[in-house]
Amino acid sequence: MDFTLSEDQTAIVDLAARILGDRCSPEALVEVEAGGDRFDPGLWRLLADADLLGLCLPEVDGGGGFGVLEATLLCQEVGRTAAPVPLWSTLMLGALPVARHGSPALRADLLPRVAAGELVLTAALAEAGGSRPPAAPTTTAERADDGTWRLTGAKHQVHSAHLAAGTTGGAGATVGGTGVAVRMLVPATTGDPASRGSVTVFVVDPSADEVTVEPQVGPDLEPVSTVRLEGVVVGADAVVGEVGGGAAVVDTIVALGVAGICARQAGTCDAALRIAAAFTSERKQFGSPIATFQAVAHRLADAYIDTEGIRLTSLAAAWALDEGVPAEEALAVAKVWACDAGQRVVHGCQHVHGGIGVDTDYPLHRFFRAAKAAEHILGTVHPHLVDLGSRLVAEAPS
Numbered sequence: 001m002d003f004t005l006s007e008d009q010t011a012i013v014d015l016a017a018r019i020l021g022d023r024c025s026p027e028a029l030v031e032v033e034a035g036g037d038r039f040d041p042g043l044w045r046l047l048a049d050a051d052l053l054g055l056c057l058p059e060v061d062g063g064g065g066f067g068v069l070e071a072t073l074l075c076q077e078v079g080r081t082a083a084p085v086p087l088w089s090t091l092m093l094g095a096l097p098v099a100r101h102g103s104p105a106l107r108a109d110l111l112p113r114v115a116a117g118e119l120v121l122t123a124a125l126a127e128a129g130g131s132r133p134p135a136a137p138t139t140t141a142e143r144a145d146d147g148t149w150r151l152t153g154a155k156h157q158v159h160s161a162h163l164a165a166g167t168t169g170g171a172g173a174t175v176g177g178t179g180v181a182v183r184m185l186v187p188a189t190t191g192d193p194a195s196r197g198s199v200t201v202f203v204v205d206p207s208a209d210e211v212t213v214e215p216q217v218g219p220d221l222e223p224v225s226t227v228r229l230e231g232v233v234v235g236a237d238a239v240v241g242e243v244g245g246g247a248a249v250v251d252t253i254v255a256l257g258v259a260g261i262c263a264r265q266a267g268t269c270d271a272a273l274r275i276a277a278a279f280t281s282e283r284k285q286f287g288s289p290i291a292t293f294q295a296v297a298h299r300l301a302d303a304y305i306d307t308e309g310i311r312l313t314s315l316a317a318a319w320a321l322d323e324g325v326p327a328e329e330a331l332a333v334a335k336v337w338a339c340d341a342g343q344r345v346v347h348g349c350q351h352v353h354g355g356i357g358v359d360t361d362y363p364l365h366r367f368f369r370a371a372k373a374a375e376h377i378l379g380t381v382h383p384h385l386v387d388l389g390s391r392l393v394a395e396a397p398s
Contacts, residue, residue, distance in 0.1 A: 003315045005073075012055065012070055016077040019046050024081040026363045032084045038222050039163055040084045041180065045117050047085065054115025056091060058099055061111040068256065071096060072263035072318040076311070079267025079374075082366050086120050086160040092260035093159070094121020094185055097253045098203075101241040106203065110183065120163055123185040123253050124155035124204075124227050125378075133187065133250055139229060141188035141200060147236040151188050151202060151229045157377075158184065162215040162223040164206035182206055184227065185240060187250050199246035201253075203238045204229070220366075220373035257378050258331045259321055262314035265338040265374045269307040269345040272367040276300060276349035279356075296352050303348040306341035313337045329391055332384040338374060339381035346371040 005013065023043045032040050047053050056071040057063025071091050078087050095114045098107060098121070113119035125133035139153025164182040184204045191198035206213050210232035218224045241249045277300060280291035290296050313334040320327035346368045350357035357364060375381070 020081040020083045048117025067322040069318040075260040075263040076267040079264035080271045089122040089159040092256040093123035120182045122160040124158045126157045139188040155227045158225045161225040197244045201240040201246040201249040220369040262334040262338040266311040268370045272349040303345045332387045335384045342371045
């Protein structure tokens, strides 16, 4: 399998790296983080103006016609720069699933606004504090006689929902005065909870009166929210896919979300490794850079190998999703590498820094926190190892 990037893919990476790099200096990130929202509307607008937000959406919906692999490359650059933009949630949890499953009317309503930088998307999957979406949500949706639906329930660890109006950092119907709206994809039970065909996914406005968004703080100090739906009414046109067909939509959201978070982790680890390499090349002991010491060199060499493992397994998963071949095993492998190897990388980078590595104001700590947060998004290493083990058992000769 050849993972050499094409000319177009290389150009996409270079453009994203230039825009994000210019805007995400350590000083600029500190300023954005002090605002609480962890969102840079100016950078979001720059990405839209460069056509990077619509790049991976279908051409018929106003996009550039690229695919999942290119979307994960963008996620990787966001991880490498710690960019304060909701690109992962918007593309991987929202726009690409809508592009695959949404009706023509729903796609026409949402996707051009995503490409224009006017709309942030996310998905509200976890319930009761779990990181993985339940097969049968406790959130319910009841259909009224006029065809509308009334949703009731609670979702946890919802990314980007805090940007909606009426929540911390929100202002009227806009985010930071830029006119950006927020929509969530919400799975709910619409029939017999014991049946996989009872799940339906709806598009919900988190700024609606019947929705309460409670912003909290994740391991990386990024806002994640508990979202409470208190009988919020949505129209029949808010259904993603078919009524009762939500399980397939959720599978798509999770698969794309895992691919994107693994790619983002690859960028995070690469950034941490570069900081450590620069530090150990400049820091001297006994008249020599500590990078020349065998123990330090070996530690960073192991971190480099792990970083490459995360990058390559994430590319393999994205390629499988793009090609339409079974991707479940590749996704599980990628998430195991992102969780397990990701922690080895950032801990190793902290270690070679000595005492300065625990300074929360030092840029490395930002990537350490990001790697820890990515480990817990859409399942930690353990459930994915169980998935892989079950597959090996099923494939073993009797």
